[in-house]
Amino acid sequence: MAYIQFSPHPQVPTSEGPDGALVRSGRMEGQTIDDCIIVGAGPAGLTAAIYLARYHLSIRMFDSGTSRAGWIPMSHNHAGYPEGISGRDLLARMQEQAAKYGALREPKRVTELARTDGHFAVRCGDETFHARSVLLATGVVNRRPEGMEDGFHDEAMARGLIRYCPVCDGYEVTDKRVAVLGTGDHGTAEAQFLRGYTADLTLISPHGDHDLSDECSARLDAAGIARVAGPCSDFALDAGGIGFETGEGRMRFDSLYPALGSDIRSGLAVACGASVSEEGCILVDDHLETDVPGLFAAGDVVVGLDQISHAMGQAGVAATTIRNHLSEQRPLRR
Ligand SMILES: Cc1cc2nc3c(=O)[nH]c(=O)nc-3n(C[C@H](O)[C@H](O)[C@H](O)COP(=O)(O)OP(=O)(O)OC[C@H]3O[C@@H](n4cnc5c(N)ncnc54)[C@H](O)[C@@H]3O)c2cc1C
The missing domain is CATH 3.50.50.60 (FAD/NAD(P)-binding domain)
Structure with missing residues (x-):
């Protein structure tokens, strides 16, 4: 050998x-x-x-x-x-x-x-x-969301308001209001996976408009997953959620999953x-x-x-x- x-x-x-x-x-x-x-x-x-x-x-x-x-x-x-x-x-x-x-x-x-x-x-x-x-x-x-301070990020992660691993902790967001920060094949796949836990799901583009193929768009439509343009900024935590500005106004979620690779x-x-x-x-x-x-x-x-x-x-x-x-x-x- x-x-x-x-x-x-x-x-x-x-x-x-x-x-x-x-x-x-x-x-x-x-x-x-x-x-x-x-x-x-x-x-x-x-x-x-x-x-x-x-x-x-x-x-x-x-x-x-x-x-x-x-x-x-x-x-x-x-x-x-x-x-x-x-x-x-x-x-x-x-x-x-x-x-x-x-x-x-x-x-x-x-x-x-x-x-x-x-x-x-x-x-x-x-x-x-x-x-x-x-x-x-x-x-x-894991790549982190742009423009987010380390201290803020770490506190949000410790409280389960930012999560990185749907396989690990998707169960914990069952029926919650969840956002996936990502786009393209990777963002679509992560959002689709999380659809097994909650129907209240939004895919938010990290930069401006989404970059989605027709096939990704069709899969997201079939699963009822909303799409919102980015970028995201001005993040804030409250008792049970994370809020931030998007390209379409301020939004708030129970958890945010960065899907940035x-x-x-x-x-x-x-x-x-x-x-x-x-x-x-x-x-x-x-x-x-x-x-x-x-x-x-x-x-x-x-x-x-x-x-x-x-x-x-x-x-x-x-x-x-x-x-x-x-x-x-x-x-x-x-
Ligand atoms: C928020 C979060 C939640 C998660 N929850 C779960 C869960 O519930 N269940 C689950 O199964 N998995 C979970 N995971 C995934 C899990 O953490 C990883 O799969 C696991 O840690 C992988 O182990 P590893 O030993 O391969 O790598 P790591 O745990 O990342 O360890 C790699 C080590 O190598 C060291 N290293 C790298 N380069 C060098 C170098 N040049 N010299 C010396 N040292 C070096 C690093 O410092 C690090 O300590 C989670 C991950 C995250 C981020």
Whole structure:
């Protein structure tokens, strides 16, 4: 099987984990080559860390601290939490679980990734780390409405007045008055999806008149979805809603869903030679390996459902494949 070649495993320091197992810390200065470096500590990266640490592999996990999960005020669709769980609580629990097996989140931003001499060089500013495999779990960033201050945006999101994920929280706007900020194919698809929750739905163009094909217009008409011209400005929150100026006067809604697309954090993959889709999502095989052997990706940065459950499932598959590939090169336990 094609996999990156590496020299015999170097001596790395070991320490006793809480369960008495030996955990290779891989924290030696110099040329230590870890089994895997995980970039990103959202649901995908943390799941991989838990799996890989429990496979007795030496890993590091770098994270720049902007997980999309950290924005979730309360998730009600993540299985196992009947009363819901906030994104921050979920991340804290996962970090605690990973740390129990010696996998610590290191607050560093990875700035460069390259494949050299049969392994990967991972650069964080002026520090360089080496690993036999790398898992990119870097996620995506939702594009925000133009002209909205960060503080206002964050408060509106915390109160469920701005929402980004109909799959996650469409249920919470059942029969409410809802606006989708977007146009074209993407805006139409999001509005149509939300039509499954409420009939009081308005698609608002982010800039002037809508840009809709005949087919989109027909679909919106068939679903009874109103259209309003933009742009939007002068946003204000009240006790249970969000109001703003549109191209057709001031309007107020119970929730606003921006459907403005996302920026995919796949730059490291591209720099390392991995292929990405037209939208910028990292392309992977069924085992989450990119077309650069030893380079894996999981979570929102890969095409998929953009859900915690999917990120976790992909990370479990990627971590197990990494483990299996490494074990083909040498016995993992000495
Ligand atoms: C408002 C909101 C509500 C949501 N609600 C739900 C819900 O109820 N249920 C659900 O299933 N999903 C929900 N989601 C979606 C969910 O948050 C994502 O699917 C999930 O967080 C994806 O996990 P991930 O690990 O792929 O990426 P992320 O959680 O985004 O984590 C990526 C991590 O990588 C780090 N990173 C990126 N680049 C670098 C770099 N160069 N160096 C170091 N670190 C880096 C980032 O800082 C970040 O911490 C919601 C999303 C939003 C925005």
